[in-house]
Amino acid sequence: MNVALTPTLLPHIDVQPTPPEALVALQARFGAQLSTAWAVREQHGRDESAFTHVPPPAAVVFAESTQDVADAVRIAAQWRVPVIPFGVGSSLEGQLLAVRGGISLDVSRMNQVLAVHADDLTATVQPGVTRKQLNEAIKHLGLFFPIDPGADASIGGMTATRASGTNAVRYGTMRDNVLALEVVTARGDVIRTGTRARKSSAGYDLTRLFVGSEGTLGIFTAITVRLYPLPEAVSAAVCSFPSVDAAVRTTMAIIQMGVPIARCELLDARTVRAVNAHSKLGLREAPMLLMEFHGSPASVREQAETVQALAHEHGGQDFGWATTPEERTRLWTARHNAYFAAVQSRPGCRCITTDACVPISQLAEQVGAAVAEADAAGLPYFLVGHVGDGNFHMGYLIDPDDDAERARAEALNAALVQRAIDCGGTCTGEHGVGLHKMAFLHAEVGDGALALMRAIKAALDPLGILNPGKVLA
Amino acid sequence: MNVALTPTLLPHIDVQPTPPEALVALQARFGAQLSTAWAVREQHGRDESAFTHVPPPAAVVFAESTQDVADAVRIAAQWRVPVIPFGVGSSLEGQLLAVRGGISLDVSRMNQVLAVHADDLTATVQPGVTRKQLNEAIKHLGLFFPIDPGADASIGGMTATRASGTNAVRYGTMRDNVLALEVVTARGDVIRTGTRARKSSAGYDLTRLFVGSEGTLGIFTAITVRLYPLPEAVSAAVCSFPSVDAAVRTTMAIIQMGVPIARCELLDARTVRAVNAHSKLGLREAPMLLMEFHGSPASVREQAETVQALAHEHGGQDFGWATTPEERTRLWTARHNAYFAAVQSRPGCRCITTDACVPISQLAEQVGAAVAEADAAGLPYFLVGHVGDGNFHMGYLIDPDDDAERARAEALNAALVQRAIDCGGTCTGEHGVGLHKMAFLHAEVGDGALALMRAIKAALDPLGILNPGKVLA
Numbered sequence: 001m002n003v004a005l006t007p008t009l010l011p012h013i014d015v016q017p018t019p020p021e022a023l024v025a026l027q028a029r030f031g032a033q034l035s036t037a038w039a040v041r042e043q044h045g046r047d048e049s050a051f052t053h054v055p056p057p058a059a060v061v062f063a064e065s066t067q068d069v070a071d072a073v074r075i076a077a078q079w080r081v082p083v084i085p086f087g088v089g090s091s092l093e094g095q096l097l098a099v100r101g102g103i104s105l106d107v108s109r110m111n112q113v114l115a116v117h118a119d120d121l122t123a124t125v126q127p128g129v130t131r132k133q134l135n136e137a138i139k140h141l142g143l144f145f146p147i148d149p150g151a152d153a154s155i156g157g158m159t160a161t162r163a164s165g166t167n168a169v170r171y172g173t174m175r176d177n178v179l180a181l182e183v184v185t186a187r188g189d190v191i192r193t194g195t196r197a198r199k200s201s202a203g204y205d206l207t208r209l210f211v212g213s214e215g216t217l218g219i220f221t222a223i224t225v226r227l228y229p230l231p232e233a234v235s236a237a238v239c240s241f242p243s244v245d246a247a248v249r250t251t252m253a254i255i256q257m258g259v260p261i262a263r264c265e266l267l268d269a270r271t272v273r274a275v276n277a278h279s280k281l282g283l284r285e286a287p288m289l290l291m292e293f294h295g296s297p298a299s300v301r302e303q304a305e306t307v308q309a310l311a312h313e314h315g316g317q318d319f320g321w322a323t324t325p326e327e328r329t330r331l332w333t334a335r336h337n338a339y340f341a342a343v344q345s346r347p348g349c350r351c352i353t354t355d356a357c358v359p360i361s362q363l364a365e366q367v368g369a370a371v372a373e374a375d376a377a378g379l380p381y382f383l384v385g386h387v388g389d390g391n392f393h394m395g396y397l398i399d400p401d402d403d404a405e406r407a408r409a410e411a412l413n414a415a416l417v418q419r420a421i422d423c424g425g426t427c428t429g430e431h432g433v434g435l436h437k438m439a440f441l442h443a444e445v446g447d448g449a450l451a452l453m454r455a456i457k458a459a460l461d462p463l464g465i466l467n468p469g470k471v472l473a
Numbered sequence: 474m475n476v477a478l479t480p481t482l483l484p485h486i487d488v489q490p491t492p493p494e495a496l497v498a499l500q501a502r503f504g505a506q507l508s509t510a511w512a513v514r515e516q517h518g519r520d521e522s523a524f525t526h527v528p529p530p531a532a533v534v535f536a537e538s539t540q541d542v543a544d545a546v547r548i549a550a551q552w553r554v555p556v557i558p559f560g561v562g563s564s565l566e567g568q569l570l571a572v573r574g575g576i577s578l579d580v581s582r583m584n585q586v587l588a589v590h591a592d593d594l595t596a597t598v599q600p601g602v603t604r605k606q607l608n609e610a611i612k613h614l615g616l617f618f619p620i621d622p623g624a625d626a627s628i629g630g631m632t633a634t635r636a637s638g639t640n641a642v643r644y645g646t647m648r649d650n651v652l653a654l655e656v657v658t659a660r661g662d663v664i665r666t667g668t669r670a671r672k673s674s675a676g677y678d679l680t681r682l683f684v685g686s687e688g689t690l691g692i693f694t695a696i697t698v699r700l701y702p703l704p705e706a707v708s709a710a711v712c713s714f715p716s717v718d719a720a721v722r723t724t725m726a727i728i729q730m731g732v733p734i735a736r737c738e739l740l741d742a743r744t745v746r747a748v749n750a751h752s753k754l755g756l757r758e759a760p761m762l763l764m765e766f767h768g769s770p771a772s773v774r775e776q777a778e779t780v781q782a783l784a785h786e787h788g789g790q791d792f793g794w795a796t797t798p799e800e801r802t803r804l805w806t807a808r809h810n811a812y813f814a815a816v817q818s819r820p821g822c823r824c825i826t827t828d829a830c831v832p833i834s835q836l837a838e839q840v841g842a843a844v845a846e847a848d849a850a851g852l853p854y855f856l857v858g859h860v861g862d863g864n865f866h867m868g869y870l871i872d873p874d875d876d877a878e879r880a881r882a883e884a885l886n887a888a889l890v891q892r893a894i895d896c897g898g899t900c901t902g903e904h905g906v907g908l909h910k911m912a913f914l915h916a917e918v919g920d921g922a923l924a925l926m927r928a929i930k931a932a933l934d935p936l937g938i939l940n941p942g943k944v945l946a
Contacts, residue, residue: 119729119834120897162674173672175681176649191921197830198862199646200899201635201685203906203914203944204926208648208681212674229731256592258702260733299772357670361592389671424593426673433676441676448664452933453677459932460925471676 005418005443007410009403011051011094011435012469015101018058022079026061026103029071033062044086044104048151049094049436050350052400057084057098064109066182066190066221072105073219073465074188082468085215087128087154091161092353093434095214099469105219107156113137114222122179122196124224127156134225143227146171149430150336156220161432162212166335169255169388170262170294171228173430178211182222186461196224209456214432215467217460231262231294235304236322236331240286242315244268244371244383247287248364250307250314251387255360257310259303263292264388268371271338271382278341279334284318289387290335292328335384342382342395349380349397352409355437356420357391357429366423370394370416377408391429418443438473478891478916480883482876484524484567484908485942488574491531495552499534499576502544506535517559517577521624522567522909523823525873530557530571535579539655539663539694545578546692546938547661555941558688560601560627564634565826566907568687572942578692580629586610587695595652595669597697600629607698616700619644622903623809629693634905635685639808642728642861643735643767644701646903651684655695659934669697682929687905688940690933704735704767708777709795709804713759715788717741717844717856720760721837723780723787724860728833730783732776736765737861741844744811744855751814752807757791762860763808765801808857815855815868822853823873825882828910829893830864830902839896843867843889850881864902891916911946 045056082102385392518529555575858865
C-alpha cells in the first residue's frame with residue numbers, strides 16, 4: 001500500500017508574542033546569562049535541518065546549573081512561555097526551531113563531567129558535555145563512550161534524540177547506554193530516574209521515556225551513561241563492491257551470522273567521490289563498506305577473516321586494512337565528514353536527510369528502491385548508512401529557495417518512509433521526529449499509540465511549554 | 474543514612490465486591506471461557522511470593538485472542554472491575570494477588586508463536602508462550618531467545634516484570650530484547666508500539682514504558698522479541714572459592730576487564746549443599762561460580778583462560794568444565810532448581826527473596842553485609858546471584874504463619890535494600906515491585922519520580938482498573 005504520505009514542506013509556525021513580564025522576570029533572575037541580541041537568538045533558532053525562515057526565539061538563557069534550568073522553567077511556566085533546550089545545535093529535524101516562539105535554554109555551559117566510576121563503567125555528566133569531551137576525559141582510564149553520531153553532539157542532545165551512529169551495531173544506542181537522569185520537569189521540579197545499577201525492574205522506565213523525548217517532556221541536567229573498556233585490539237577495513245546491493249547483502253550476511261562487528265558503514269560511489277575530494281583520499285570511487293572490529297587480537301583477526309570471506313562471496317575487492325590509530329582516525333574522520341563533503345559538493349544547498357531503519361532482511365530492497373527513485377528524480381543526493389543496524393540516510397541536496405526541488409525531495413522521503421513502514425521498519429532510526437517527521441510518526445504508530453503519547457505529554461507538561469509543536473502534531 | 478525502610482509485612486487488602494452485572498456480562502460474552510470455580514480462582518489468586526490469606530479473584534477469564542482481552546477489559550471498564558493479567562503464575566512479589574478484588578485474565582491459552590523472522594533475528598509471540606516453548610520452536614533454525622529467569626515463565630509475564638536472569642550479563646534484559654508490542658489499553662483499545670527495526674527514534678518509547686509495568690498500564694497480546702544465533706561454541710565451568718567475597722571479587726574483575734561472559738552465577742555453600750541434595754550432584758560445598766562462555770571455539774577458549782587466571786588470583790580452585798550439552802544441561806538445571814531445592818530444605822516454608830542490584834564495585838561489600846546480617850539474625854536462608862550484573866538474591870526461608878519470623882526477614886530485606894539504594898543501586902533487579910516493594914520503590918526514586926509515575930498511570934488508566942494496588946502505593 002505505497003500511498004504517498006503527506007510530506008512536511010514547511011513547519012506550521014504559530015508564534016505568540018512573549019509577555020514582556022516574562023522577559024523582565026528572566027532578566028531579573030539571569031542578568032548577563034540572558035541574551036536578546038539578534039545574532040545570539042538567530043544562532044539558537046536553527047539547526048542542521050533544511051527548514052529556513054522560522055523566527056528565532058525571543059531570548060536565550062545560558063544555564064549554568066540545575067537550579068538555573070529549574071528557575072528558567074518555573075518562570076516560563078508562570079507566563080506560559082515555550083522553552084526549547086539547546087546543546088550544540090546539531091539536530092537534523094528542526095528540533096530547535098522556535099515555531100511557537102518562546103525562549104531557547106542553552107545548556108552548553110553545563111559542561112562538567114560530574115563523576116567517573118571507572119570500576120562500574122559509568123560516568124555522570126552535565127548535558128552540555130560533548131561526546132568527544134567525555135572521551136577525552138576518560139581515555140587515561142582505558143575507557144570509552146561508544147555512541148558516535150558523527151557530529152560532536154552534546155550528551156544532552158544525544159539523549160534527547162535517542163542518538164546512535166556508527167558504533168550502535170555493537171554497543172547499542174542512547175536507549176541502551178543511558179542508565180540514569182536528573183531531569184527538570186515542566187513545573188520546574190528536579191527529579192531523578194534510574195540508578196547506576198546495570199539493570200532494574202523498579203517501576204515505570206522513566207529513563208527510557210525521557211530518552212528520545214526531544215525536549216518535550218523534561219530538560220536533562222545530568223546524565224549517567226555506560227562506559228566500556230577500550231578494546232585490546234581495533235582494526236578498521238574498507239572494501240569496495242560492484243554495487244550498493246552487493247555491499248548491503250554482505251552486511252546482511254555479517255549480521256545474520258552474528259559477527260560482533262563494531263562498525264559497518266555504507267558509502268555509495270558519489271559519497272566516496274565527495275569524501276575523496278574533501279579529505280584528500282584516494283579511495284576507489286565505488287560503493288564501499290567501512291568497518292571496524294573490536295576485541296582481543298585473536299577475536300579481531302577471526303572476525304575480519306569471516307567478514308573478508310563474506311565480502312568475497314559478494315564480489316567485494318580491494319579489502320584494505322587500517323590498523324594504526326592514525327590510519328583509522330583518517331578513515332573515520334573522512335566518514336564523519338561525508339555529510340559536509342556532500343553538502344559542499346553543491347554550494348548553497350541544504351540537505352534533506354532520510355533516516356529510515358528497516359529489518360535487516362529488507363535492507364537491500366529498501367536501499368535499492370530509494371536509489372532507483374532518486375536517480376529517476378534527477379536530484380543530487382548522497383547515500384550513507386549504518387547498515388549493520390538496517391539504518392540508511394539518503395541526503396537530497398536542494399536549493400532551499402526552490403520550492404519545487406524541496407517538494408520533490410520531500411516526496412522521495414515520504415515514499416521511502418512509507419515503504420520502510422510497510423516492511424516493518426521505522427521512519428527514524430536515530431535523528432528523531434522534530435518538526436519534520438510528525439506525519440510519518442503518526443503513520444508509523446497509528447492513532448492508538450499516538451493518543452497514548454499525547455496523553456503522556458498532557459500528563460507531564462499540562463501547560464504545553466516544553467518544546468511545543470514538535471514530535472506530536 | 475542507613476534508616477530502616479518500612480517493610481511490607483502484609484499487603485493492604487481492600488476488596489470491593491464485583492457487581493453481579495459485570496459477571497453476567499462476562500458470562501454472556503465468554504461462556505465456558507469464564508470460571509468462578511473456587512479451585513480455579515484460588516490458583517489464580519496467588520504467586521510465588523510469601524503473601525498468603527489474600528482472597529482470590531471473583532472470576533477467571535481464559536482469553537484466547539486479542540479480541541477476548543479487549544472485550545474483557547471493556548466489560549471490566551464498564552463496571553469498574555479490576556483486571557489482573559495472568560501468565561503461568563511464577564511472579565515473586567505478589568503481582569497476581571487480587572488485593573482490590575476483580576477478575577484474573579488468564580492469557581495462557583494465547584500460546585502461539587505468531588511469526589519467526591529468522592533473517593531478522595526476531596520472533597512475534599502471544600503472551601502465553603513460555604520461554605522454553607519459544608526456544609523449542611526456533612531451535613531448528615539455529616536461533617535462541619536468551620532471557621532465562623529460571624522458571625519457565627510466559628513471555629508476557631517476563632515482559633511485564635522486565636525479567637532477566639542468568640544470560641542478562643551478555644544479552645541484556647527484557648528491556649533490551651522486546652522490540653515491539655501489541656497492547657490492550659485500559660479502554661479496551663488495541664494499540665501497537667515499536668517496529669521490527671533494531672533501533673528507532675520515533676517518538677516516546679512506549680515499548681519500554683510498557684516493559685516492566687506489571688500489568689498496570691496495559692495488557693500485552695503480542696510481543697516481538699530479538700533472537701540470537703546459537704553460539705558456535707558453548708562451554709560451562711564451575712569454580713569453588715574460599716569465600717563468597719572471593720567469588721564476588723573474581724566476578725568484579727571479569728566484568729571490569731570486559732570479558733563477554735554469557736553467564737556468571739554465584740551460589741553460596743548452603744545453596745550448593747541444597748542443590749547437591751536435590752539434584753544428586755557432588756559439587757564441593759563451598760561458594761561457587763557457575764559460568765558459561767559463548768562464541769567461536771577460539772573466543773570461548775580465550776575467555777575461559779582469562780577467567781581461569783582471574784579466579785586463580787582470588788583463590789579459586791576445582792575449576793571444572795562442562796562442554797557436552799548433557800553436562801551443561803545438568804549443571805544449569807541444578808542452578809535453576811536452586812530455589813526449589815532451598816525451599817524444600819525447610820518443609821512448609823515460604824521464601825522471602827531479596828532482589829537488590831548494585832553497581833558492580835559495591836557488590837562484595839553489599840553481599841558481605843547481607844550475609845553477615847542474615848547470619849546474625851539466625852534465620853535459614855540461601856544466597857544466589859546473577860553477580861555479573863551486580864544482582865543477588867538472599868532467600869529467607871520463613872514459616873508463613875510465624876509473624877515474628879516474617880518480620881525479621883522483612884527487616885533484613887529492608888536494611889539490605891536501604892544499603893543498595895545508598896550505594897547507587899536498585900531495590901529490584903528483575904522481579905519487579907508488585908505488592909512487596911512499593912515502599913522501597915518510593916525510597917529509591919523519590920517523591921518527584923513517583924509523582925510522574927502516578928501521573929502516567931492516571932493518564933493511561935484513569936479508572937484504575939489495571940492491576941490496581943500494585944507498584945504505586
